[in-house]
Amino acid sequence: MTTLSISNLSVGYYGRAVLREISLEVRGGEVVALVGPNGVGKSTLIRAISGVTPATSGVVTLDGKDLAKLNSAERARQIAVVPQAVNLPDAFTVAEIVMMGRTPHLPLWGGERKRDCDVAWQAMQSTEIESLATRRVDELSGGERQRVVMARALAQEPRVLLLDEPTAHLDLKHQVAVLKLAQTLAQAHGLAVLATLHDLNQAAHYADRAALLTNGELRAVGRPVEVFTPAHLSSAYGLPVNVIPHPMYGTPLVLPDGKT
Numbered sequence: 001m002t003t004l005s006i007s008n009l010s011v012g013y014y015g016r017a018v019l020r021e022i023s024l025e026v027r028g029g030e031v032v033a034l035v036g037p038n039g040v041g042k043s044t045l046i047r048a049i050s051g052v053t054p055a056t057s058g059v060v061t062l063d064g065k066d067l068a069k070l071n072s073a074e075r076a077r078q079i080a081v082v083p084q085a086v087n088l089p090d091a092f093t094v095a096e097i098v099m100m101g102r103t104p105h106l107p108l109w110g111g112e113r114k115r116d117c118d119v120a121w122q123a124m125q126s127t128e129i130e131s132l133a134t135r136r137v138d139e140l141s142g143g144e145r146q147r148v149v150m151a152r153a154l155a156q157e158p159r160v161l162l163l164d165e166p167t168a169h170l171d172l173k174h175q176v177a178v179l180k181l182a183q184t185l186a187q188a189h190g191l192a193v194l195a196t197l198h199d200l201n202q203a204a205h206y207a208d209r210a211a212l213l214t215n216g217e218l219r220a221v222g223r224p225v226e227v228f229t230p231a232h233l234s235s236a237y238g239l240p241v242n243v244i245p246h247p248m249y250g251t252p253l254v255l256p257d258g259k260t
Helices: 042-050 072-076 094-105 114-126 142-155 172-189 200-206 230-237
Strands: 003-013 016-027 031-035 057-062 079-082 160-164 192-196 209-214 217-222 241-245 252-256
Touching (some): 016 042, 016 192, 079 142, 160 172, 172 192, 209 230, 217 230
Parallel strands (some): 079 160
């Protein structure tokens, strides 16, 4: 089974520590929600795992192999990233955007092969956008664009999927659709999925485990019921919170103290 391991990872900018001694595992088939207040380093951790931001110490491995020793194409065949903000070229069709996910697999001087087309089509089917294949990007809604980006990531045939605020700027319907899709991709494709999320109740409902990041350090890691406690959350977010079982699902339901 795929295992992404982050061991004692530290990251800093201009002499300032942003992340300190982060250790976390994400296993194939599960969704791990990375949560915490703004500015604590969630996106920095995603960039460090993907190799965009160099670590000052520590190591990130995939099944024991040091990802820092891979070149960009080799890394892209293992890890796909869906960033917070994606500028898609308006003149391209959905099929053309998704096919871009095959770039790490293409020969240096060759074009797409039948298998590349098959994989791209399967990615569109998995994200339920095959009916949009010939549509131009500028004709799509925000939710449709997000699915296109997810399909492009899936076309990379990665073993790890990193989602940085995948529900940002989406309405409730499309937020739910994207999070359900992340669950499905983890379970159906055995992907190890790490997603930064702000909505704690969505994280509790859709994630198998949660990692609470605060002040550049992991405060708690475990099942949502273990991490989303009044003590952990009140300390991390700096305000009193109540946590009760969801009346339908039994998952933690996080409510700010109405008296504050």
